[in-house]
Amino acid sequence: MSTTLPPRLSVLIATANGELSSTLAAMLRRLGLTNTRVARDSAEVFRLLSQSPYDAMIIDNAIGPEDGIAVTRRVRLNAAAPHRGMAVVMVSGDMPPEQGREAQDAGIDEFVRLPATAQILASRLESAIATPRPFVVAPDYAGPDRRRQEEPIDGEDRRAPINRSPKAP
Incomplete structure (x- = not known):
């Protein structure tokens, strides 16, 4: 399968479901991505993140004990x-629209509804990595710009300039 993803991409798969983690890892291998690790719960996510940098995380909202939305929010807000x-790509088989908006507000880059193909997973990863939206840092939000399209603004734009560096306040 052809993809523009760099083969050395390091990906953390975060799901309590062993079958899902195996399936996602197999999809990534089909895409030529072999630098993957699996976390079975939110505590293991933070342990692995403290040990090694990752380029991407694929997270199931039902990871436990913290859900994927809370994990994403903690990752994004830690300056x-x-x-x-x-x-951050969230996967879920059944997520109500309001929870999807909550995930976006936590800072996910992309969303994959399960079941999915390797091609769909690749397109979401490519979107998040190859053509990322600007990274926004605000007092209660850090993550990709939630606007997916440019719209004209009536009046003065009060937002601070967008900064691509996630480390700058």
């Missing part, structure tokens, strides 16, 4: 974390 700006 000192070197992984703060990594791509």
